[in-house]
Amino acid sequence: MTRLIHFLIVLAVFAATAPQPTAASEPLRPGDILIVQIPGETAFVEPIQVDREGRALLPEVGHVAVGGLSPDKAGVVIRKALAKVYRDLDRLVVYVKERRLAISVLGFVKDPGPVDLADGATVQMALNAAGGLAQGAQLDRIQVRRQGDVITFDYKRYLDTGDKSLIPRLQSLDEIFVPASPLTGNVQVEFDANTLTAAGDAAEDGKAVTVFGEVHRPGTFSFKSGNTVIDLLMRAGGVTRYAGVDQIRVISNGNPVPFNMREYLDTGERRLLPKLGPGDIVFVPQASENIETGARTVYVMGEVFRPGAYETREGTGFLEIMATAGGPTRFADTRQIRILRTDGSVDPFDLQAHTEGTENSALPRVAAGDAILVPEKTDMNEKSWLKISPDRAVRIIGAVHRPGRYEWAAEMSLMDLVAHAGGPRAEADTAHVQILADDGNDRVGSRTFNLKEFLEHGGEFSSLPAIGAGDTVVVPELPKDPNDSRSQWVRQPKEHSIYVFGEVGAPGRYAFNEGLAFLDILAAAQGPTAQADLRSVRITHRGGSDARVTHFDLSLYFRTGDETLLPRVLPEDVIHVPGRNPAWLEKSKENTVRVLGAVGQPGRFAFDDSMTILDLLAEAGGPSDSALQDKIVVVNRSVDGPKAHIFDLVAFARQGDFTRLPVLRAGDTVYVPNIQQSNWRIFSEALRDAVSVLSLVRLAAGM
């Protein structure tokens, strides 16, 4: 045993001290460069390289085998060969100038073939000398073939690590073979690097993981132990913006396993990662195929540049979400933003007011699951009325041409507002313009202004009612026609109404104000009818504490045109236009003359002091055939008692003496006796009676 130990020690020492072949003494290899010099011979100026067969090409001599010989021995061989041609070889010098490697590079390189490399060159240098790797080369399986042996090495790993031990040391006459990737297929086509890498890097399908769907570079990737789905996705270029990251499918060992990457990224829990092995498949579906229902999703809809579902984190604010969605478009109605809560409630938010600082409300809190709706502006051609906040606007409604809501400035007046609204319409009741304003006690007070009077008569500007922002001006409307007045009577307060009854075209209740006059309302009621008795129009004045009725002779107004005749009427008054043939009770005895007796139409007739008894008799149809025309009796209703006179119509007709017309006044009575009541008739009848009596007496006496 001890001997054995000593033997081993001696052997080790021997091995350590044994002479190592130096570079200068190493046998010549193909590619080495020799210097062969014979002074005076110009043919030996150029260096001579050992070819791949180990031969050196000498001038005048030809090939001489020197491969495998030491430099000294090669010198001997060369001298011996040259001696056949050259006599004086005393000063022949042979030495190795440079040791080189003659390598062949084949396979997926750009310029395959023999390459001449300096001594000590590596595989990488050889590949570069061959023009570099061609696209589609399989880097982890490059081969070095040496004297029948094949050395396969992982060039990629060398590139990753820089570890030279991973690649074989080259020897002259080595053959480097770069295989093609299986992905290149069996058909020769042009590849580009992106295509090749996009298709994955797996050399063997059975050991690869296929990643496809919404990733940037779907392909088959070689699986390495410990790789996770995340690693594979990253090698595939990551997911696209359309990827449904919470619905990734992994086919592991033939079993589909869902993978919610979002949840994993949120929580970091490794248990959520599915086990991955060679041959598995990872599919990333499109997000649009499913509705986003993530636990941290907020939805932004409507007029934003990028509506959609957005992920939020704890503390993400409204503005961040809006900014992420690109912000509101120019069509957005930013005053009407709505936030639809998950519990079904809806919160409005006025972004414009918030940005202007006019609203003190905080930004709305947006929680996961909420939806932000940015509606579209209703009218994009006009400036939105919402641009003007209530404390800067004034409203005008009613009978103006453009009622609406207008921006207000304190220096403006009611006239400015009415003018801006296009002025009052024809049917506007400008005498009762109402102004609703905050009275300072959170109540809206109403006051009325007679704009009509101001327009007609003018006045101080200070007499115009003060209008402030936030106020409302109402211009009421007069009924357009009598039918309207009926349908709208409920809208019309009685203090603005007047009543017209009797013989007018459209009796009823009419809108009226103090700026209107009797003829206005009579015309509105379509005027008196043909049956109207214009001489006795009556107006009941209801406004005062005492009952008062005005009688008005409208016919006199028509005859004379005297405006002073027109009665002043006020709202709530009642106008009555009686008919010509009223019930007899309605005719007072003071205003009529009674005509009795033998006339065509006895009765009571209106009479005034422009008429005479002749007019009256004519109106009463004239004396009848049985009238006692020379004894027409007139009874005057005098202040000192009734006084009777007779009128001899027959004598008047004969003589035409107008002085014989009796006085006749309203309240008097005219009686036309019957001819039976004449003196002569009475006398003749009495005479006849007397003769008859006398005859009877004589007969009695004769008997």
Added chain:
Amino acid sequence: MTSRLAALAVAGVLAAACAPWPPHGQGGMAETASAEFNGMDGGHRLACTRGHIETMVHVGAETRQPALLHRTRLQWNRAARALAGGLEEDAESDMEQLDVLLTDLIDRLAGRPAKPGQSPSGRC
């Protein structure tokens, strides 16, 4: 006897036939004959009032106060008729009212406010 009876019968007939009729009336159109008032009580006053009315016509009453002028004229007619018709009491009352109307007319034409309480008497 017979003659006596006949005389009695005629007397009875005459008595029956001679029923009393009122006197004839006049003045029913007195405004057309102003001469009737000459010498009458109140005739002068009536003529004076007529003159005032015509003066008012000349200063434009027909265009400026036509209705009041009309009423004044009617009242004048009424007063004239009453006077000419023997209704003296009524004529007096009518002329009082006529003075009121005339005063009103004059005031209105002069641009003065009407004074209802003013006594119209003494104008004529």
